[in-house]
Amino acid sequence: MLKIERLETGYGKKQVLFGIDLEAAQGKVTAIIGPNGSGKSTALKSIFGLISVWKGTVSYRNKDITNRSTKANVMDGIAFVPQGNRVFDEMTVLENLEIGGFHLPKKSFQTEVNKIWELFPELEQRKKQNSGKLSGGEKQMLALGRALINSPRLLLDEPSLGLSPKLVTFMMNYIRKINHEFGVTVLIVEQKVREVLEVCHHVYSIKLGKIAYSGKPEIIKNDKDKLRELFL
Numbered sequence: 001m002l003k004i005e006r007l008e009t010g011y012g013k014k015q016v017l018f019g020i021d022l023e024a025a026q027g028k029v030t031a032i033i034g035p036n037g038s039g040k041s042t043a044l045k046s047i048f049g050l051i052s053v054w055k056g057t058v059s060y061r062n063k064d065i066t067n068r069s070t071k072a073n074v075m076d077g078i079a080f081v082p083q084g085n086r087v088f089d090e091m092t093v094l095e096n097l098e099i100g101g102f103h104l105p106k107k108s109f110q111t112e113v114n115k116i117w118e119l120f121p122e123l124e125q126r127k128k129q130n131s132g133k134l135s136g137g138e139k140q141m142l143a144l145g146r147a148l149i150n151s152p153r154l155l156l157d158e159p160s161l162g163l164s165p166k167l168v169t170f171m172m173n174y175i176r177k178i179n180h181e182f183g184v185t186v187l188i189v190e191q192k193v194r195e196v197l198e199v200c201h202h203v204y205s206i207k208l209g210k211i212a213y214s215g216k217p218e219i220i221k222n223d224k225d226k227l228r229e230l231f232l
């Protein structure tokens with residue numbers, strides 16, 4: 001579905017990724033873990049077209065999309081929820097969702113919004129409220145909902161950031177549900193390693209801008225030493 005090969009990128013003169021190979025399979029949850037500053041967010045940003053790819057390729061459904069505009073990616077059903085994503089506090093819950101569906105005809109937007117209400121009933125109850133009044137967890141749901149509108153492929157950067165342990169579990173369950181019930185392909189960067197290993201089908205670890213591990217989560221899940229090695 002989404003494949004990156006020998007990807008190199010960075011900021012200005014500073015190289016951050018040194019030839020990364022990674023694949024997010026259709027209908028699956030693929031996770032990227034790794035220490036702070038290792039280049040996880042940078043990988044998502046370059047896939048989505050927010051920063052330019054220096055070398056290597058990004059392909060999507062067997063088509064080369066390297067350095068394609070973010071707009072073209074959105075129109076093609078790819079959505080990106082950045083790290084520490086904020087919703088527009090001064091706008092209502094529904095208005096925030098409208099931003100995610102700006103490119104849709106009214107009828108399809110309504111169908112999509114109904115799916116979001118089904119997934120997050122607490123958001124429907126508050127659809128006319130200003131988003132600034134939502135709790136941290138509800139804001140994250142709204143950010144996820146906004147990205148989910150008509151986007152069968154999601155790039156998520158630490159959706160659990162700042163959430164309480166209980167809400168982290170909820171968030172992971174939502175991701176599982178989005179994947180299972182809506183068939184959404186997910187590429188998720190996550191620092192909550194234990195939790196994300198429970199929901200992903202494949203996991204990569206990025207260390208110092210290179211892939212340090214690629215495999216099934218089951219293999220490393222109970223291997224404390226290996227996890228520490230990949231994470232420190």
Ligand SMILES: Nc1ncnc2c1ncn2[C@@H]1O[C@H](COP(=O)(O)OP(=O)(O)O)[C@@H](O)[C@H]1O
Nearest residue numbers: 011014016034035036037038039040041042043
């Ligand atoms: N906008 C930026 N300008 C310059 N350097 C950046 C920028 N964003 C991130 N970096 C640097 O790139 C490296 C990788 O960052 P990032 O991809 O955010 O790491 P991670 O998401 O794995 O914690 C870090 O050294 C970070 O300081």
Ligand SMILES: [Mg+2]
Nearest residue numbers: 040041042083
């Ligand atoms: Mg990051």
